Amino acid sequence: MYRQEKEEQKSIVREGMEEYLDQTFGFGTAKIFKTVFDAEGNESYLVYLPQYEWFKAPKYKWFDVYSKDNSFYHCEMEA
Structure with missing residues (x-):
């Protein structure tokens, strides 16, 4: 049942920024x-x-994600 709920969450159509983050970094891995x-x-x-x-404690990568000309772009930020 848990696996079925997870699969249903992944099948939800997401638009905009959430869709870009899912396609670029994987479903639900990147956080705003x-x-x-x-x-x-x-x-x-x-x-x-x-x-x-x-x-080990997690290490974090930081990204600046912005929209330009109706498309999204990202660049990695230095810590």
Whole structure:
């Protein structure tokens, strides 16, 4: 039953930013940390991706995800 619920969650159609994150990083792995608006009214998102190693605390990769010309782009940020 648990497996069936997980499969049903993956089959939900997601649009916009969530769809881009799922396609780029895998379903549900990347988390939106903060939404930022610039002076021109454009939205960008600060996104983190946890990476787990055996018996170690997770390391995080940070990305800036933004939309431009009705498409989404991302770039990795240095910590």
